[in-house]
Amino acid sequence: MVKNMKLLIISHCAPYDTVGTAGEKTHNYYLKFFSKQSDIDVRLITVCKSTDVEKLDLDSYGIKSQILIENQCKFVSFKRKFIRAISLIFNPNDKYANFVSKERQRFFCNAMKRWQITGYTPDCIILEFTHNILLVTKVKEIFPGIPIIGSSHDVNYKGSYRLWQFEKNPLIKYFRYRQYHNLKQREIEAILSCDLIVTQNVNDIRIFRENFVLKNKKYVRIVPYYDSYSHLKRISDGKTIIFFGSMGRQENYLSVQWFIEEVFNKLDNDMQFVVIGGNPPARLRKYESARIHITGFLTQEEVETYFAKCVCMVAPLLLGSGIKVKILEAFSGGIPVVTNEIGNEGIFAKDQEQILYCETAQEFIKTLKEISNTHIDIQHIGVHGKEYVTQQFNLEQSRDTYLSAVRKLVGCE
Numbered sequence: 001m002v003k004n005m006k007l008l009i010i011s012h013c014a015p016y017d018t019v020g021t022a023g024e025k026t027h028n029y030y031l032k033f034f035s036k037q038s039d040i041d042v043r044l045i046t047v048c049k050s051t052d053v054e055k056l057d058l059d060s061y062g063i064k065s066q067i068l069i070e071n072q073c074k075f076v077s078f079k080r081k082f083i084r085a086i087s088l089i090f091n092p093n094d095k096y097a098n099f100v101s102k103e104r105q106r107f108f109c110n111a112m113k114r115w116q117i118t119g120y121t122p123d124c125i126i127l128e129f130t131h132n133i134l135l136v137t138k139v140k141e142i143f144p145g146i147p148i149i150g151s152s153h154d155v156n157y158k159g160s161y162r163l164w165q166f167e168k169n170p171l172i173k174y175f176r177y178r179q180y181h182n183l184k185q186r187e188i189e190a191i192l193s194c195d196l197i198v199t200q201n202v203n204d205i206r207i208f209r210e211n212f213v214l215k216n217k218k219y220v221r222i223v224p225y226y227d228s229y230s231h232l233k234r235i236s237d238g239k240t241i242i243f244f245g246s247m248g249r250q251e252n253y254l255s256v257q258w259f260i261e262e263v264f265n266k267l268d269n270d271m272q273f274v275v276i277g278g279n280p281p282a283r284l285r286k287y288e289s290a291r292i293h294i295t296g297f298l299t300q301e302e303v304e305t306y307f308a309k310c311v312c313m314v315a316p317l318l319l320g321s322g323i324k325v326k327i328l329e330a331f332s333g334g335i336p337v338v339t340n341e342i343g344n345e346g347i348f349a350k351d352q353e354q355i356l357y358c359e360t361a362q363e364f365i366k367t368l369k370e371i372s373n374t375h376i377d378i379q380h381i382g383v384h385g386k387e388y389v390t391q392q393f394n395l396e397q398s399r400d401t402y403l404s405a406v407r408k409l410v411g412c413e
Contacts, residue, residue, distance in 0.1 A: 005040045005410055006120070008143075010108060010135070011128035012100075014048035014067055016055045020278070021246055022224060022325035023153045026200070027128050029225035033399045034406075035061045043122070045111045047104060066111040068104065100131055108135060112142045122146055123410045127194070130156040134186055136193045147409050150194035153224070154322025155207050157184035159251075162319050162342075192217070196409050198402065200224045201323045201346025220405040223398035226325045227300075229333030230386070234308050236378075240272045241368065242310045244303070244326045247294075248279030251319035259316045260287050262361035267368055274306055312336040312356075312371060312378060315343035316364060323347060327355075331389035334382040338367055354385045 013019075015028030035042040044065040048056065058065050126149045127133045133150040140148070160183050164176035188211050191197055197219040199205050205221065243259070245252040256275050264273050271291065275284070278297035288294050295302075313330045315337060323346040330337050331354070337343075338356045351357035356376070358364045370376045406412075 005124065005407070005412060006122045007034060007040050007042050007124050007126065007406070008112075008115075008122035009034075009042065009044050009046075009126045009128060010132050010139070011044070011046045012104065012131045013129075014046045014052065014056060014058075014065075016052070016057050018055060022226075023129065025227075025325075026153065026225040029395070030222070030399060030402060031063070032061055034403070035063050037403070039412075043115070043120075045108055047107075066114065068107040100134055105135070105138070108132075109138055109142065112139070116142060124149065124406060126151055126198075126406075129153055130187055130190075133190045133194065136190050140193070147195040148193070149196045149198060149406065149409070150191050151198040152191065152204065153200055155187070155204050156321070157187050158207065159319065159321035160184075162321065166319060196220065196405060198222055198405075202348070203346040204322065218405075218409070220401060222402045223393045223395055224323050224325055224328070225395065226328040226332065226389075226393070229304065229307055229329060229335075230390075232304060232308050232333040234334055234382070236311045237309045238311050238374075239270055239372070240274055240306070240310045242274045242276055242306055242313050243315070244276045244313060244330065246279065247275065247277035247284065247296075248281070251317060252277065253281055253284050254319065255315075255317050256284060257287070258318060259314060259364070260292060263316070263364045263368070264292070266361075266365055268372060271368070271372060274310070276303060276306055307333050307335060310335060312338055312368075314364070314368075315339035316358070317342040321345070328389050328393055331385040334386040336371075336378045336381040337385060338364065338371075349385065349388055352381075354381065354388045356381060 009031060011027055013024050013027065015024055015031055017028065019025055019028050031042065031044065034040055042063050044058065044063055046065065047068045047070055050069050050071050053069060056067075122143065124147050125139060125143065127136060127139065128151045130152060133152065136148060136150065157180060160176070160180040164173060164180045167173040167176045191208065195218065197208070197217055199208070199219060199221050200223070202221065205219065241264070243256050247253050247256070260273065264271070269291065272293070273291060274293045274295060276295050276298055280294050280296055285294055313335050315324060315327055317324065317340060320342060324343055327337055327339060327343055327347060336356065338358055340357070340359050344355060344357065349355040356367050358367050367376070371378055
């Protein structure tokens with residue numbers, strides 16, 4: 001029986017309470033929850049952008065850490081992207097799937113060895129995100145025999161597959177295929193080397209089973225963290241459609257671009273489209289007009305203003321994989337969601353009950369026109385979506401389930 005569990009977590013993005021992206025929020029939520037347990041000593045090895053150092057709050061939670069600070073100047077960022085692109089071309093079979101730079105590999109290994117020299121040996125190691133699960137062999141070399149948890153936020157090779165399928169340029173498509181093929185092999189190999197697999201949706205469990213990853217393997221499903229908007233008092237203006245997400249991400253801005261060109265421009269002139277999210281690229285800004293508004297970053301209060309008055313949220317996603325937290329957040333606020341298969345992936349909401357399901361441009365146009373003409377009971381959809389997320393995506397139950405699985409793995413239960 002272990003009285004004081006020593007838990008080591010390795011990730012490639014430093015968590016803090018005001019972190020922005022969905023995956024980082026989930027990482028932060030469970031890390032801080034573990035740190036609050038009186039019998040768990042949490043340590044973290046991670047990477048932080050130089051621009052985010054002042055936001056770090058690990059010390060206030062009693063979390064010991066070693067952090068690689070990465071310079072975010074434009075030249076250095078371009079250099080990293082260039083080196084990765086060259087690696088994808090000339091080293092397509094990289095055993096870390098070109099996800100983990102040499103610099104990060106060295107840092108993670110040296111950080112573990114620095115603590116090991118002081119006599120530290122963890123009782124359990126969590127590798128957060130696929131990027132770090134790929135390092136499982138190196139981690140086992142340094143800490144042999146220690147149980148390792150692979151926390152898979154989504155099946156990365158599925159997202160890579162969609163990128164390959166989506167690409168039109170033949171040359172780039174070829175390299176996308178090679179990237180997908182290698183990532184699938186490496187991701188499955190790495191997951192198989194873990195002692196416990198953590199997934200965030202039932203769909204990922206199915207995919208891993210199809211590839212024999214979960215045969216004789218322990219796994220636990222957790223709920224991704226999402227901000228709750230259950231306190232919202234919604235009064236729809238009947239004309240504002242919103243899209244919500246980090247607009248610097250390809251899967252978001254390409255989806256918005258498609259929606260504007262193929263759907264929104266064919267709707268009635270009294271409809272408004274508001275794109276909410278930071279870092280929108282110039283290619284998206286060009287669509288701004290009297291009817292289309294690209295907000296850029298908004299405060300929580302400003303986001304809630306749009307959430308309260310919109311008639312619905314659209315998520316016509318073209319790329320990506322895993323659960324879309326933006327949809328869970330919309331559900332929590334009672335906002336009706338119009339989305340497709342990728343948007344509903346891992347959520348499994350029912351069409352005409354908790355969501356409105358569309359796949360083609362014509363289906364989106366038809367549904368949104370019916371909403372505009374009040375031919376759909378949109379309030380019913382919002383109410384049922386809110387009930388669904390409360391019942392199926394309970395964060396408190398999820399964190400207790402995760403904690404219990406970790407304790408059981410190391411012999412605390």
